[in-house]
Amino acid sequence: MTGRVAISSEAEPDRFLPRAGLIRGWLDLYLTMFRIAILNNIHYRVANYFYMIGMVAEPVIYLVVWSTIARQHGGQVGGFTAGQFAAYYIVWTLVRQMNIIFTPYGWEERIRQGGLSAMLLQPLFPIHRDIADLAGWKLVTIVLWLPIAAVLTLLFSPELSVRPIDVAVFAIAIWGAYLVRTMLYWMLGMVSFWTTRVGPIFQLVFAAELLLSGRLVPLSLMPEWAQRLADLLPFKWTFGFPIEALVGHLTEGALLRGLAMQLVWIVIGTIGVRIVWHFAIRHYSAVNG
């Protein structure tokens, strides 16, 4: 099948849900999709564990490098002690797990193999499926993460003292980070509608994110200009902020401001996704639909 698929992707999904129970309808939908994702992933728990162990390698490397430097410099560098680095990078592992999103590389396959066609047939904007699917998976991996965190805690003895408000903000911020990142990488992934040579673009964004999000090092260790640049970009709200909400002793004002910034980026991202989708879907001609 070639030619434009004039499926009205814009069709408001709620039109298909019972009007009276709009919220209940959405809730049902999400809960069902969670349940499917959870069952699926419990099934592949060994594969999930492999995956998570591979993921832990990255922060452990950063942690070792920076705590070595801290120890060389009489116990701390840039205001961080080895124990504080340990806390930062152990919390990092959960934040990383939480902000995994549908990979922008996946769009190419979705488009080429026509997987998107099936999604378009459903009376639901496809992003909900991605959000719910990965959120369900996260609920499984949080459980798998607990023993990993315990082992890392034993090995690297983090210094951590938290107030209830830190925990509360953290619990919200990790989901906020997930949504910010989802919107961002949905927009980026949709570039695949125009070109198949997306690799370099993605790599550039990933590199920028690595350096300017707090994923590589706490942002306070970056040069002044890089920190100012990071303030203008969404990346730090997906890594640095959630981590520091728990370990960084932020003031209440800073905590709430952070959540507000996440909300701002979620709104910008949602509008951006809608706009890009509007133009992108016109380029879609399904193969093998």
Next chain:
Amino acid sequence: MARREPLRALVLAGRFFRIGALNELQYRANFAMQLFQSAIALGTGLAVLALVFGQTTELNGWSQPELLIVMGVHILMGGVIATLIQPNMVRLMEDIRLGTLDFVLTKPDDAQVLVSVREIRIWQAVDWLVGAVVILFGVTQLPVSIGPGQAFAFGLAFVLGGLTIYCFWLILTVGAFWVVRMDQIVELFDGVYQSGRWPVTIYPGWLRVSLTFLVPIAFAVTVPAQALTGRLTPDTLALAAGFAVALLAFTRWWWRFGLRRYAGASA
């Protein structure tokens, strides 16, 4: 055939190399893409080094040019893995899962050689070049110059390291005879391989031992880098050689052992 085996393996590898190269040469734009990606990776690596040396003058006794050499060796070995080793192992995993390994086993040649040389990704060889340039640059920044002896030790350690990594990958891949779904292994390896960007001596004891004997990153990256930075003792080089030989022998046995589990096509 048995007596000519080493030579025959080389001839086979050469043939497959030509086919693979011709195949990939059709997609020249990929070269530009790879160049760009390698440039980004290099830029990121340099930024990380700059960050570290913005805070300190040496990391556990390794100076900036010395760590640059470690990074160069890491990129170079990464290029070798991505060009020659990983593509073969991914295809082997796939063949075991689908049962298409039959097509290899029915060929009148050594199956282990065949599965190890079938695939090649020539554009990934950009990283050979990038790695070599970084190493050379690092060497020129060193206060002392490198003699032919050290260069030879580096070459030897690098080849041994490459063999060790090959064995490690094949040992893992053979696991696919038991555990059919292994797709996460590639990511697991890539994640752990990143630890080689730093000399393994900076890691705490348990991790250093794991990165030496469990996942042989130390032999693949740190030992060759030690050769260029005046740290390599004859003992270490001998250990690297002994370990590589022992691992090759074990891999051979393990491959045959795994093969007995193989049930075949459309099973």
